[in-house]
Amino acid sequence: MVLVPPLFDFPPLAARTRMLESSYNLLFGKLPLRCLFDDYFEDAKNVSGPLDSNTKETIIGNALFRLQSDIDDPHTFADLFVSSSDPVLLMRACAYYPKYGLGAFGIFSVLQKKRVSSEDYGVIGLRYGSSNLSVGATLMPYSLRDEFPKSAWLVSKIGRLTVGVQFDPKFEKKDDARYRNLKNWNYAIGYGLRTGSPLSPSFNFGLELAQNSQFIASFYQHGVVQRRVICVCASAFCL
Numbered sequence: 001m002v003l004v005p006p007l008f009d010f011p012p013l014a015a016r017t018r019m020l021e022s023s024y025n026l027l028f029g030k031l032p033l034r035c036l037f038d039d040y041f042e043d044a045k046n047v048s049g050p051l052d053s054n055t056k057e058t059i060i061g062n063a064l065f066r067l068q069s070d071i072d073d074p075h076t077f078a079d080l081f082v083s084s085s086d087p088v089l090l091m092r093a094c095a096y097y098p099k100y101g102l103g104a105f106g107i108f109s110v111l112q113k114k115r116v117s118s119e120d121y122g123v124i125g126l127r128y129g130s131s132n133l134s135v136g137a138t139l140m141p142y143s144l145r146d147e148f149p150k151s152a153w154l155v156s157k158i159g160r161l162t163v164g165v166q167f168d169p170k171f172e173k174k175d176d177a178r179y180r181n182l183k184n185w186n187y188a189i190g191y192g193l194r195t196g197s198p199l200s201p202s203f204n205f206g207l208e209l210a211q212n213s214q215f216i217a218s219f220y221q222h223g224v225v226q227r228r229v230i231c232v233c234a235s236a237f238c239l
Contacts, residue, residue: 022138023129079093087110093106104126119140132157153166164189164190170183182212188208202221203221
């Protein structure tokens with residue numbers, strides 16, 4: 001099933017949670033592409049309709065409750081995500097101060113069926129952002145000694161050109177080995193046009209070297225077609 005994107009529902013879904021994401025993933029088109037498929041596509045089994053009482057298939061239900069003091073500022077908020085799957089209860093919060101360009105955020109699994117890794121206990125992050133620079137890092141409070149940081153990024157923008165590097169340690173455990181392993185570093189360069197309105201077209205083209213072994217090229221284009229609708233009304237009166 002394909003759901004029509006809510007173009008007139010501003011701010012867009014990706015903008016509402018962008019402060020919880022790495023700017024590396026955001027500026028090189030990873031977040032819009034993920035939201036395109038995760039938010040606008042649903043499996044047929046999740047569509048509401050008549051259910052067979054004899055079926056053994058488990059229906060997954062989700063609910064999101066969001067608290068945002070300023071409707072024009074989606075970057076400072078708190079929300080609760082409730083699901084019948086794992087995690088059962090997820091809490092997220094973010095505070096951003098545009099005057100100083102500083103922000104802090106946290107993601108915590110309040111209720112979870114099974115905690116396997118340190119990330120299941122929570123992730124916190126700090127970030128600084130301006131019109132031309134973004135730098136930040138995330139960490140896991142329950143494993144500061146072994147896995148610090150969880151990730152880090154540095155992105156710079158000059159005109160329509162964007163370059164960035166991200167440290168995403170998935171290999172090695174010791175600190176020295178983690179930093180020296182080239183598979184834990186990703187590099188990207190992108191060119192694109194972005195606007196602040198969902199009614200304006202935009203595009204992004206990116207090239208990325210990931211894990212020192214994958215060369216990825218991506219292109220994301222957002223297009224809007226505006227149509228003029230003419231309504232003709234006629235009335236008749238009978239005496």
